[in-house]
Amino acid sequence: MVYQRVIWLLILFLLAGCTSQESFGTEPDRDGANKKASQDTFQPDSVSTDENSVRFQLVARETELEVRPGKSLSFYTYGGTVPGREIRVKQGQHVEVELKNELDEPVTIHWHGYPVPNEMDGVPGLTQNAVEPGETFTYTFKATIPGTYWYHSHQHSAEQVDRGLYGALIVEEKDETRADREYTFILDEMNSDGNGSSGGMRRMMGRMMGSGDYDMFTVNGKAGSGIPPHEIKTGERVRLRFINAGYITHYLHLGSIAYDVFAVDGQKLSDPVEGEHQLLPIAPGQRVDVLFEAPDGSFFIRDMLDHPAADQMRIPMTNVASKNMHPEVSYQGILWLSESEMGTEWKPVAADSYDQVYTMELGHGMGMGGMAFLINGKAFPDTEPLKVRRGDRVKVTLQSSDPMFDHPMHLHGHFFQVLSKNGEELDGDPVMKDTLLVRPGETYEVAFVADNPGDWLFHCHELTHAADGMVTTLDYEDHDIPEHIDRSQLAE
Ligand code: C2O
Numbered sequence: 001m002v003y004q005r006v007i008w009l010l011i012l013f014l015l016a017g018c019t020s021q022e023s024f025g026t027e028p029d030r031d032g033a034n035k036k037a038s039q040d041t042f043q044p045d046s047v048s049t050d051e052n053s054v055r056f057q058l059v060a061r062e063t064e065l066e067v068r069p070g071k072s073l074s075f076y077t078y079g080g081t082v083p084g085r086e087i088r089v090k091q092g093q094h095v096e097v098e099l100k101n102e103l104d105e106p107v108t109i110h111w112h113g114y115p116v117p118n119e120m121d122g123v124p125g126l127t128q129n130a131v132e133p134g135e136t137f138t139y140t141f142k143a144t145i146p147g148t149y150w151y152h153s154h155q156h157s158a159e160q161v162d163r164g165l166y167g168a169l170i171v172e173e174k175d176e177t178r179a180d181r182e183y184t185f186i187l188d189e190m191n192s193d194g195n196g197s198s199g200g201m202r203r204m205m206g207r208m209m210g211s212g213d214y215d216m217f218t219v220n221g222k223a224g225s226g227i228p229p230h231e232i233k234t235g236e237r238v239r240l241r242f243i244n245a246g247y248i249t250h251y252l253h254l255g256s257i258a259y260d261v262f263a264v265d266g267q268k269l270s271d272p273v274e275g276e277h278q279l280l281p282i283a284p285g286q287r288v289d290v291l292f293e294a295p296d297g298s299f300f301i302r303d304m305l306d307h308p309a310a311d312q313m314r315i316p317m318t319n320v321a322s323k324n325m326h327p328e329v330s331y332q333g334i335l336w337l338s339e340s341e342m343g344t345e346w347k348p349v350a351a352d353s354y355d356q357v358y359t360m361e362l363g364h365g366m367g368m369g370g371m372a373f374l375i376n377g378k379a380f381p382d383t384e385p386l387k388v389r390r391g392d393r394v395k396v397t398l399q400s401s402d403p404m405f406d407h408p409m410h411l412h413g414h415f416f417q418v419l420s421k422n423g424e425e426l427d428g429d430p431v432m433k434d435t436l437l438v439r440p441g442e443t444y445e446v447a448f449v450a451d452n453p454g455d456w457l458f459h460c461h462e463l464t465h466a467a468d469g470m471v472t473t474l475d476y477e478d479h480d481i482p483e484h485i486d487r488s489q490l491a492e
């Protein structure tokens with residue numbers, strides 16, 4: 001037995017080595033030799049696996065990390081790195097993640113976009129009690145639907161996600177043909193004065209200026225020259241998984257390569273959408289998967305947002321088989337995937353009639369404590385919940401009366417189908433999402449089946465908007481919040 005475990009650990013150690021190299025890239029130093037990703041990114045004893053199950057351990061702790069050469073910041077981390085270790089599992093596997101909290105404040109893990117059982121959803125005061133300092137909590141769920149997801153704390157998430165408590169959750173399709181190379185890029189914004197510590201002030205500034213006071217844009221926790229080169233070779237099929245863990249929509253320019261967007265919010269599109277010189281927008285909370293064939297040369301992926309920190313979000317894609325620099329052309333517009341292009345192979349939810357119909361009007365206004373973000377004129381916890389029964393077909397109209405702010409709206413525990421945009425019905429294959437960017441003045445109708453009993457959040461994923469009121473709940477009438485949960489802890 002012991003012997004077997006040792007062998008397993010050895011295998012896992014090797015596997016972990018490959019994965020972290022894949023995810024974080026290799027870092028050629030001066031004389032061209034490749035350094036392995038730092039030891040800190042994987043802890044061989046913290047994962048165990050067999051065919052049917054995987055187990056991870058994550059220790060939430062404070063860690064000082066270098067964001068770019070000469071600039072270190074203190075972070076809240078899952079396991080000592082930002083992002084936390086990539087949780088990569090196979091469809092069908094049973095996933096267990098043991099969270100140990102070594103921070104001075106409570107934390108949780110929420111599985112963003114993943115339809116986990118309600119008691120595993122990680123919302124303190126709603127689905128569990130927050131994991132207090134010194135405590136552990138084990139999250140378990142079955143990996144059912146493949147794709148790119150992420151995890152983050154939901155305890156005062158505007159602040160804790162900002163401080164670094166997030167990571168990628170990747171569910172590989174059962175018999176997926178893997179790309180030749182694959183990278184996960186988690187986008188974020190940081191402040192060189194430290195993250196989260198000036199939360200209140202920053203939040204206020206953010207409101208006024210559209211999150212304008214971040215001065216470092218990061219990729220996998222690194223900014224500018226701190227972002228390591230990511231190897232490619234001419235002709236390889238490369239898959240990129242972009243995850244936006246920040247609060248700002250980023251507009252990525254992929255040099256001048258042609259790329260295919262083939263999954264959005266983790267769901268494969270029935271027809272990949274081709275982008276060439278257009279910018280690829282990625283909204284807060286969203287994921288976009290892209291495939292491309294590596295050109296004969298190196299190039300940069302960069303954020304073209306009109307923001308002083310945007311030039312720090314610059315990912316070197318280094319062709320190790322070629323000395324060329326792939327010529328960059330200036331971009332032509334933005335690849336706003338029209339909803340009709342985002343159809344998936346999901347079974348449609350759309351129906352002739354619905355059991356429940358709701359409208360959520362999104363806006364902002366002055367509340368008691370300053371600016372508040374509102375649903376139907378109310379700020380959480382005064383917002384009206386969406387009440388449903390198990391099996392209901394539910395239609396929700398998301399209507400922005402906000403002249404100014406984008407609201408990426410996110411529903412926990414369910415995928416929803418986008419039925420219409422600005423009064424125009426979408427035809428074609430169903431567009432399935434868990435986070436929908438609602439821009440000023442836009443109106444969408446979405447529908448979902450109430451097939452996952454519990455109490456769930458429905459909120460804006462500009463998490464500072466959520467902290468300032470743009471949150472409601474989806475309550476199943478036939479489900480009660482368990483008595484041991486301290487409802488007063490509900491702290492978006
Ligand atoms: Cu990323 Cu409430 O979630």
Ligand code: CU
Pocket residue numbers: 373405406407408460461462465466470
């Ligand atoms: Cu918002």
